[in-house]
Amino acid sequence: MRLQLATFDNFRLWERLEVELGSRLTLLMGENGSGKTAILDGVAIGLGEILKHLPGVTGIDFRKRGEIHQSGNRVRPYTRVTLKSTIPGLEWERVQRRDRSRTTAAAVPTGPGVRSLRNHLDEKVIDPSQEDRDFEMPVVAYYGVSRAVLDIPLRRRNFPTDYSRFDALVGALEASTRFKSAFAWFYFKENEEHTRQKAARSFDVTLPELDAVRRAITRVFPDLSNPRIEVNPLRLAVDKEGETFDIAQLSDGYQTLLGLIMDLAARMAMANPDQDDPLAAEAVVMIDEVDLHLHPAWQRRVVGDLLATFPRTQFILTTHSPYIVEALNNHLQRYRIEGLVRDDGEAEVRDLMALDPADVAAYGMQGREAVELLDGSSGLLDDRLLQHFNEINQLYDRMRDIEWEHGGEA
Template sequence: MKLKLLTLENFRACGRLDLELGSRLTVLLGNNGSGKTSVLDGIAIGLGAVLTHLPSVSGITFRKQGDIRQQHNLLAPYTRVGLEMSSGLRWDRIQRRDKSQATAKAIPPATGLKALESYLDETVLDPLIAGQKFQLPMMAYYGVSRAVLEVPLRRKNFPKTHTRFEALSQALAAQSSFKSAFIWFYNKENEEHRLQKEQRSFEVTLPELDAVRLAIGIIFPDISNPRIELSPLRFAVTINGETLDLMQLSDGYKTLLGLVIDLSMRMGLANPHLADPLSAEAIVMVDEVDLHLHPSWQQRVMADLLRTFPRTQFILTTHSPFVVEALNNLVDDTLLAYFNQINVLYDRMRDIEWDRRND
């Protein structure tokens, strides 16, 4: 799945916004308060309809009246999020102000969810019931709270097994938790150790774990041997021969490493049948991609993510001049055709600001 077009109507401060999305990268530039995060939240609400239709997964939706645009202390009759995929598949979600007839008359004809649900039935649910192979659509949203990593202190009540649909659990909640990735890594390491013991070979590895290790190695070449240690319970890595707890790393290291581990874990869990899970299609949103990163790292973070996840569509926000400078480097990069289309919503996001001036 790849997004092509986002439409927001009466969404928070936005009267109307039609935004074309790059097939590989979209970067939203703007100062704090310009509405960048609201765009990501709108996409997450639209994609929430995908999760809601799948088993054992709950998607996010509107915050009742909290997402409806307010002008002069009056709420608009409705708010709408519409999405269109590169395949032409379209759907929308609408939140009404109330159930009155006046509100109903003010709402334009809706696209609805039938086409989306039919697509998911055909590509996911029907093959699942028939016991056939299928590719689970992958999506994730990383908000600014990703800087706060939650690591369990004890192994009590750790689940022993993981289903494919767990890859989408809380995937669109911007307040993502590292705890699930930690538990998954712990269980997979135990499974890998059992296989190595049974086959009497340390060469035996799990493809899902290898995918996480590979992603870490590409973006963090100085990090090796990511692992769970038991006493004390922690996620440990080796940097220049020294063992360090993940929680001991700098905020920039910790924030980006947590994102890479979580995303690669989800991709491996979602589609374990793939030889290269990191190359599966995915839609990933990252708010303030420059969060806590050193300026030199801000300049390369986009290229690192694009290379590590070669078929992922990234939608990022930033107000960092170093990230903006890196966009020019991407345009000059010999991999430009590989990166494909790069869309940038410049400066203050004119549609939203125009509406504010006319409030």
């Protein structure tokens, strides 16, 4: 399942806002308070209806206060988030009313409701799971800025001893950090793997679900290897440059991104463990400030790494970073010259993933509008996206002109 359109009526700062989503990537940029995170929150609320309908999972909902748009010091009668899928006829809504009066109820226009979504989930997920038929579990996840603080467990107390495929969605749309859940799952699966190795008397026996998570980690972090859980003390250990490190010893950039990759890969492996490649299942993933704590060199490759590691995931990202924009334009330009790149060409260009502009959407949040920034003719991001960076450059240019006017004298 992928999303095609998100519509917000009377939601927070907007009276109405429609955002068409890229099938692979949607990038949101803007100043603080411009609504980037609000869009992610709204989409998460809409996706919460999926979790609400599935067994054993709890979906998020609107907050009790602050969600309904206010104008002229008056709160509107309702707020509505509507999500439209790329699947024909699949559209649903979440609605919050200002109060329970009949007048307020009458002020809420008729919407698509939730029937089409529930019917779809019944047919494609719940019924097959009950009848032991093959099905693909939809994966959704939301990573907020609090992911920068990992909740690393200090003991194995209260670790689950069993998992179902629906557990892949537990807490998935809560924007808070949840590294502990992925850690516990990894520990559980390693024990299962060790049991199988002992029975087979071979260390060559591995679990495909664990291999998927290991592959995701080493794909994004080529300098790390052999991710594993160690005890005494309990820790996630990785090998780097011939030495073993606890994840807590790594930099904030490593911890923030590694925690996200491990959690997402674990959820995808848990959701669809029997797929040849669980990382290739469809998913909708939102990441607030994807550049959080990342060095500029990492910012230039993080989007490409995410898209390559999770090849059928639809990402909705926010960022302040010009390096993310630069990198995205490189991927888009690579698509333009796809047929011109030879196998013996420059490796840096040859190895860069091509990204079709038709799969991408980019918006600059200005005022109470989402301004499209992908140029239709060039297939690249417009320079308006870097307006505040350009303003800094203009100030530098003016100071340089003053210096030149005075012959370079201070």
